[in-house]
Amino acid sequence: MTLEEIVKYPLEWTKGKGERSDVAISSRIRLARNIAAYRFPVRCDAGELKEIADAISKVLTASPMLKRSKYVAIDDLSPLARQVLVEDHLISPEFAKGGAGRMVALDERGLVSIMVNEEEHLRIQVIMGGLNLQEVWRIAQAIDEELEALGYAFDERLGFLTSCPTNVGTGMRASVMVHIPALEQMRSCGSLIRECNRLGLTVRGTYGEGTEAEGALYQISNQVTLGLSEEELIEKVSSVVAQVADQEEAARQELLRRQGIKLEDEMWRSWGALRYARLVSSREALKHLSLVKMGSDLGITPHLDVEEWNSLILNIQPAHVEAFAGRALSPEERDVARGNFLRGRLKMINEE
Template identity: 45%
Template structure:
């Protein structure tokens, strides 16, 4: 089985800014909730029952061919920092990290699949892909789900579908979501009306770490809310269509800002670059907001395209638990802010000021006809 240090040393493609068709869509995630027939659901189960269920679930998941040489641990064997690192990488939930006895995690080597055992439900499996690839993520996870259903007896009702702890997951047990980077909609004050329109058609909008979290770095999660009465394909198709529309609104907002107020855009990106390149103390919120603008600069041609990759890696590496793991010791908030600034300065050392790059690129270069700004 894979060691924790090996897992963390090799980030997945979806964490590192792989170029995709829609530059605003960072990742797509599919999560399926399942429970075992004849076993108390985790919230009602005593410790002994949870341990027994884990002994059934863990080997079944580890034996899947796709999970060969996976990272597999009981949560009680992980430190609080290690669990928080997995939360920051979106591999387990905050709620799951709070659990210990009778709970576990199995994570595929490339971190494209992860399984939470005895979270809110007995089994919560997820598939993550870069860009707008919800259908691809679902098809890959559905194969694993079918393999598991051949080994395990799921709690299933012919009328209600898969039975889950929370009624909002009843039916398909499906939660599909995409993480979007929407700085131009924020800068142009259009974000409110766009997100309101998304909410009106029954989709949920959440922050960086899901339900109950705020948007940081202009990052938003859009997901389905209903799981009952529709097929998985119908839910995913509608969500993909809406997310593509939001990404198009973001692209249009970027073009309009560059046409109508290019100096304001250049100023915002230049100031973010200046702070990140020269700050010696920076807190998480400020760093994320500035990295968001630097990422936008990479999309618009102020910086080389690989700057997007650099920003996405930094977005992960400057999180609180990642910093503590990097330092190898518990850090005070002040010390964290100093190390965060040091890491950012070091990674951006070879990134030149946006001035020269901006002068070399005219408006046409920044916005190719196909609308894809990744390689601009």
């Protein structure tokens, strides 16, 4: 795949068609799987990793569900193309570093991505918009069953065997990206994180473990994979996210009641910054887009539908800005290009 093809690649999650999409941005199921006949990737040399990739490729290309997918060796992609895939949430930052035998399969809808030879032999990922974990699990499970022909490493007592002990068991991470600006402003995120930890869940930043939450975007996911079934884990995450969505909606009304014109002014200032600024960093853009989205949901600033907002938060990311420019940019050039992009898009929204 070329950089141009990757930038234009459709992403199902950006459509925001699932439930509670005003707060739940996307739902993801990720399955960690290893092949019993091979050592874990961390113990393999380059020859073994390539052999594993070849074995997996044969099964993937024969899969009815994945027959129209693109199969890409990470080392064949430019650093910029890899970073675009990271920002699309299709591959992990670690996987983007490349290496022998690392490839990714991408289905034609931008719904499924399968990383080969990351931390495990296989990382099967399905991602959709809104709070939609049940449907995401249905698709992930069907793909998983097709790939069982590889001969998974499985123990009757422990479940699926993985190189990372925290993935042993179901090997599943069920996560939902949430946008919670009101809870963040009311400084309720600390108590939210503690409550999630108490329930066996974890709250991470925008791009997962080790990353910060920007633009009030957080990931809520299961912390353990052993001792509960996939269905029980999905139900727990879904239930908590539904409660978080309720709390966020209540917090927005409470903020509006407490702050009134001050909150409206803050939202309109963010709209003005995005609509007229000439230099905009990605962090600043996410901060303002977060407030503008809350303003839109409250009927204060111009209407911004979920799909448009998802597209905006994606396309202002550094690699996307450079990809649209078609060349490497300095930080200041990126900020200029981002400002030009945002002014054009918000002008169109304002005129509709």
